[in-house]
Amino acid sequence: MIFLRWAGTLTALAIFTLFASSCDVNNSSEPDPQLDLIPIESVTVDGYTVSLESDSNLETGANLLYWKVERNGDLITPQSISINPMMDMDDMMHSTPYEQPEVAPEDDRYFSNLALFIMAGGQMGSWTINFDITLANNETISGTLPVEVESSWRLTSVRDENDNIYFITWLEPEKPVSGNNDLRFMVHTRESMMNFPPVTDAGLDIYPYMDMGGGSGHSTDFNAPEASGSGYYDGSINYSMSGTWTTSVTLTVEGETLPDVMFEYSVMAN
């Protein structure tokens, strides 16, 4: 009788363990529940529906683009996706700094890439993203997605004495909160209308400031960003309170200190 009770207990434990481990296996292929995307645009080409999604509406500055390919409602995993954002301003066209999509580490059903739109769409012109998708059977589908890009505070630009333009993108904190925040910028320049390489050896000085009105205001503690490669600059900023803050950025490129530019944004209470 005791043996039967032990056997029953062990069997139950074994079933539970098996069930738990099989759940783990299934979970590993589940999409990241943290990935909360909204649809941006989609187009159907040759029976394949190509969808562009993002975590928010597209805006000037940095955007994470998520690409999804479906056929008859089933997800397709392509070999590769190649894109080319383009701004059409009637009398001229230009691209913007961007990276090519790769399988999204947080959800392998998607490809994702970073795109830094340097201007908003609207009366000045409109944005499209051209894509070429190589499927598993080596078939290639191509198309164009029109996208709306709104204006935001996260991107600014400055020119040097030789009229070279530098685009400074605020990457992090994406949502500034009271307390210490990682601070990350990207800096790009324009070599041609289609080529915006990262600037990897610039110096960045910043100065955060809060104007509280009534003649009162103050800065806060920060670590100035330093180049960390590929056009990224990493530091930290320690917001003492929520409210509207400004952060001025002074770029030094090849010994030339460029005029200050300013980011103005809201810091939320934590």
Place this chain on the structure above:
Amino acid sequence: MRYLLTTLLILSWVSSAYGQTGTYRVIDRATGDPVVQAHIKSGEESVITTTDTDGYFTLNPEEYPAIIITAVGYQTRELVLRSGSGTIYMNPAIFRNDSELVVIAGRDNQNNVQAYRRQHQAETMDQFLDKIDGLSANRRGAFAWEPVVRGESDQRMNLMIDGMQVFKACVDKMDPITSYVETNNLSQLHIDKSGSEVAQNGGGRSSVNLITRRAEPGPLSVNVSSAFRLPDNYRTFSMSGSTSDRDGRNAIRFSGSYKKADDYTAGGGRQIKNTQYEKLNLNLSYRHRFESDHTLEANYISDKAYDIGYPALLMDATEALADIGQLRFSFAPNDRNWRMDFIQVYANGIRHTMDDYSRDVENRSVMGGMHMPMYGETLTGGLRAGGRGVLLNHSFEWFLDGFASLADGEMEMNSLDPGIEDMFIDNLRDVNTRRANIGLKHRFMLSDKLLFKAEENIGLKTVTTGSDQYASFFEGLYGRDVESRPRFLLSGSGSLLWMPADALSFSGSLVYSERMGNHMELFGHYIYNYTDGFFYDGNPWLKTERTINADFNTTWETDAHSVSVSLFRKQFYNYIDGIITEDSGATGVRFKRYANTGDAVITGGEFRSLNRFSHTLSIENRISYLFAENRSLGEPLPLIPPLKGSSILHFHFGKNKLMGEAEWAAAQNRIAETNSIEDKTDAFATLHLTWERSWFDRSVTSVLKANNLLDSYYHTHTSIGNVPEAGRTVMLSLRYAFR
């Protein structure tokens, strides 16, 4: 036959009468000597009889089953009498120089040079504390002055109610806990200026313990009092009462007071805006005495203050709420080697709401153009226990003390400019303080004239925040990870009392103590310090502040004349103070961060004399002086009162008491200019006059008091923002005692 019956009846009655009377003897537990002139009381204030020269008294235990025994120099004893005779032991009280027994009310014979008596029933706690030698008050207006002991306030002194830790909720320190105990609910103040009572009080810091009145066995008694003062229209009504069942096993006491004042007027007729306040205080106390003589007490204080003006500050308190509760179980005295005398559990919650909606924020120099509503809250729970033990034939007292406290504070900043977004600051977010202490107290009678006392205490304390995001602010500020680091804190003291003659005593004590920064010094953020106008950030990595205090007292005391002189020197190492932030890029606001700034010293002394020339005439003089310096900066510490004193003439005739008081302070020219922004203060002197008379067989007492008779315009050096003191005031108070 008739004769016989009558004789038997008389004998029976006499026998019965004698059977109801018991004879008892009161003995000093330490020496075995009789305690002379001990007061045997049936309630808090009604004395039934006193002990004779051999320590004896007689009493009918059926008429007075529960009694209280008080005697100068001994701890008060409460007990239920059994029929017949018996011996009652009294424990000697504390050293005179270490912890001054301050008697607020009652008929105890405590009018000596170590005791202070409330001058009249309408005297507030602030006024009373400010008149005790070595104590002063940081004043912010008319309400809730912050008590200071020998130049140390706030985090450097231990302010308690019945031994309970109660923490301010206002990060701007506008709610000192002395405001939660009204004088009609105050039994005693235990003030340990030297900090030598480390066993019980923990950190070796100066301490003030407000002992509230308890429910006592006795017949129904009710006191009602009311007062009105001009020109600030201060009006107060208070009531207290107590009663018990016949055998004294269940007793209950209540007290309540309401007070309200308008803006006061300084000397010369200048009205000081934002000095109004309104306050309600309630207290309920219950005591049950078990058959075994153990007692269980429950006590609850509710204090609600509204519309409190602070002229020296940027804003006013709209609501200050305190709820303070405790349960205390006291074990019946016994002679076991190891015993517990009491165990106490308590909890309290303090909430403080402030705003500046009634201020002209547009034109103020600091944080102008915005409103800054604030809210703060502390929740504290704790446990205390004490008893005695014997080890290797050595008797000692032991104390356990532990508490946990949670503090939160926040401030909004709402600009008048609609284009400026509302701002929000966490001043304290989920800041937890936990502490546990164990202390031992030893007494050694080296001879019949020489007594040595040693105390030691070890504590474990942690202060941390439960909010990672809030912690990240300090991590960003100092470039280190915030970790909860428990710290052991040690303190110890040695005290020597030498009494070469009955009237003369010399005593000295040496105290070593360690202090960890408090929750605001470690985890405060953007906290406005009204004493210097800076905004402070905490520093979780502050080193422990260490202190060595040497204290000396000599007292000469006879029935008619007595003099007491105290001298002390306190040396601080790793002194915690704010240092100015080098480059905050600020306009209109200034910042400091807490840091260990080096060494500091506070030294000084107090003098007090009492001269009773006759039964009708006596005079009292008090003088105190402090010298305080931050040795690292080479400049005085801020908010140190100058040489000051007072002389009080008492004149008693019949049912009348006249009291004239001259209060004075010298100019203070030693000011902190580098690390604080002080200015010099002129000398001043004021005169006060009080006439007290009892009526209707002392059941009614009237007090007419005129303060600042000459209507002088002045401010004390510890008045924040140089807010002037009240000018001439006249107050009439009436008290009716029903028994």
